[in-house]
Amino acid sequence: MKRIGILTSGGDAPGMNAAIRSVVRTAIYNDIEVMGIRRGYNGLINGDIIPLDVSSVADIIHRGGTILHTARSKEFMTEEGLDMAMNILEVFKIDGLVVIGGDGSLRGAQKLSEKGIKTIGIPGTIDNDVACTDFTIGFDTAVNTALDAIAKIRDTSTSHERTNIIEVMGRNSGDIALLAGLAGGADYVIVPEKELNIDEICKEILKGKNRGKLHSIVVLAEGAGGAYEVGKQIQIKTGIETRTTILGYIQRGGSPTAFDRILASRMASMAIELLMGGKTSRTVCIQNNKLIDLDIDDALSYKKQFDEKSYKLVEILSI
Numbered sequence: 050m051k052r053i054g055i056l057t058s059g060g061d062a063p064g065m066n067a068a069i070r071s072v073v074r075t076a077i078y079n080d081i082e083v084m085g086i087r088r089g090y091n092g093l094i095n096g097d098i099i100p101l102d103v104s105s106v107a108d109i110i111h112r113g114g115t116i117l118h119t120a121r122s123k124e125f126m127t128e129e130g131l132d133m134a135m136n137i138l139e140v141f142k143i144d145g146l147v148v149i150g151g152d153g154s155l156r157g158a159q160k161l162s163e164k165g166i167k168t169i170g171i172p173g174t175i176d177n178d179v180a181c182t183d184f185t186i187g188f189d190t191a192v193n194t195a196l197d198a199i200a201k202i203r204d205t206s207t208s209h210e211r212t213n214i215i216e217v218m219g220r221n222s223g224d225i226a227l228l229a230g231l232a233g234g235a236d237y238v239i240v241p242e243k244e245l246n247i248d249e250i251c252k253e254i255l256k257g258k259n260r261g262k263l264h265s266i267v268v269l270a271e272g273a274g275g276a277y278e279v280g281k282q283i284q285i286k287t288g289i290e291t292r293t294t295i296l297g298y299i300q301r302g303g304s305p306t307a308f309d310r311i312l313a314s315r316m317a318s319m320a321i322e323l324l325m326g327g328k329t330s331r332t333v334c335i336q337n338n339k340l341i342d343l344d345i346d347d348a349l350s351y352k353k354q355f356d357e358k359s360y361k362l363v364e365i366l367s368i
C-alpha cells in the first residue's frame with residue numbers, strides 16, 4: 050500500500066479531527082502517503098483532494114468539526130456517481146480509503162469496496178446509531194455538552210419552579226437523551242424507542258411537585274418529536290409553567306472529550322493496520338471495551354438494542 054485517501058461524511062462529530070490526525074500519522078509512520086478528500090463523497094466525485102503531511106494535522110486533536118469538511122452526497126448514491134468516484138481514485142493513484150461517518154457513510158464505503166478499492170470504515174456520529182459498536186466517535190462529547198446544558202437549565206428551573214423540556218439530537222436514536230438524562234438527573238426521558246405517554250409524564254411531574262420538588266427536567270430526543278407540543282400539553286395538564294429548549298447544533302460542535310479523542314485515535318490507527326494487512330470492506334468497532342473489525346455488510350445488519358436498564362434506572366432514580 051503506497052497511498053491512501055481519507056474522508057469524513059454525513060454529519061460532523063467531535064473527535065473526527067482526532068481520527069484524521071491518527072490516520073495521517075499512523076500511515077506516514079508506516080511510509081504510506083495520505084490524501085485528504087474534502088467534502089465527503091462529493092469531494093471524491095469532484096477530485097477535491099489535497100495531500101496531507103504530518104504538519105497538516107498539527108493542532109487539531111482538540112478541535113471540533115472536521116478539517117476535511119463533510120457533506121451528504123446524493124450523486125454518489127447513483128451508479129454514475131460511484132463510477133466517477135472510482136475514476137478519481139484511479140487518477141490520484143489512491144489504493145486504499147478510510148471513511149469516517151455514520152451508517153450511511155459506511156454503506157457508501159461498502160459500495161466502493163465492491164468496485165475494487167480497499168476500504169475501511171470508522172463509525173463517527175453523535176447519534177450513536179451504528180448498532181455494531183457500543184460507541185461512535187462524537188457521542189460522548191454530545192452527551193457531555195447536553196449534560197452541561199441540562200445543569201444550567203436546572204438552576205433556572207429551580208428558581209422559577211418550572212418544568213423544562215430539553216430537546217437533544219440523535220435522529221432516530223434516543224441514546225443522547227437517555228444518557229444525558231440519566232447523568233443529569235432527569236425526571237423523565239422521552240425517546241423514539243418508547244411510546245410517548247403524556248399522562249404518565251404528567252403523573253411523574255405532579256408526584257415530584259407533591260413531595261416538594263422545585264423543578265422537573267424532561268429530556269426529549271428529537272426523533273420522539275414535537276418538543277414544543279409536549280411542553281404545551283404538560284403545562285395544560287399539570288398547570289405548572291413549562292419552558293422548552295432545543296439544544297441543536299451546540300451538541301455537534303466543541304472540543305471532544307478525552308473518551309472521544311482516545312476512541313478516535315485508537316480506531317483510526319487500527320484502520321491503517323487493517324489496510325496494511327490487505328483487509329477491505331471492514332469497519333472498526335468497539336465492543337465490551339475491545340476494538341474489533343467486522344465485515345461492513347455484517348456490521349450494518351446488526352439491530353440496535355435499546356438500553357432498557359438505563360431507561361428503567363431513570364424511572365427508579367426520579368421517584
Ligand SMILES: Nc1ncnc2c1ncn2[C@@H]1O[C@H](COP(=O)(O)OP(=O)(O)OP(=O)(O)O)[C@@H](O)[C@H]1O
Nearest residue numbers: 059060121122125126150151152153154156157174
Ligand atoms: N446506500 C448507500 N449507497 C451509497 N452511498 C450511500 C448510501 N447511503 C448513504 N450513502 C452516502 O453517505 C452519505 C452520508 O450518509 P447519511 O446522510 O445517511 O449520514 P451518516 O453517514 O449516516 O451520518 P449521520 O447520520 O451522522 O449524518 C450520503 O449522503 C451518501 O452520499
Ligand SMILES: O=P(O)(O)OC[C@H]1O[C@](O)(CO)[C@@H](O)[C@@H]1O
Nearest residue numbers: 060174175176218219220271301
Ligand atoms: O446537519 P443536518 O442536515 O441539519 O442534520 C441534522 C442531523 O444530523 C445529526 O446531527 C447527526 O446525524 C442528527 O443528530 C440530526 O438529526
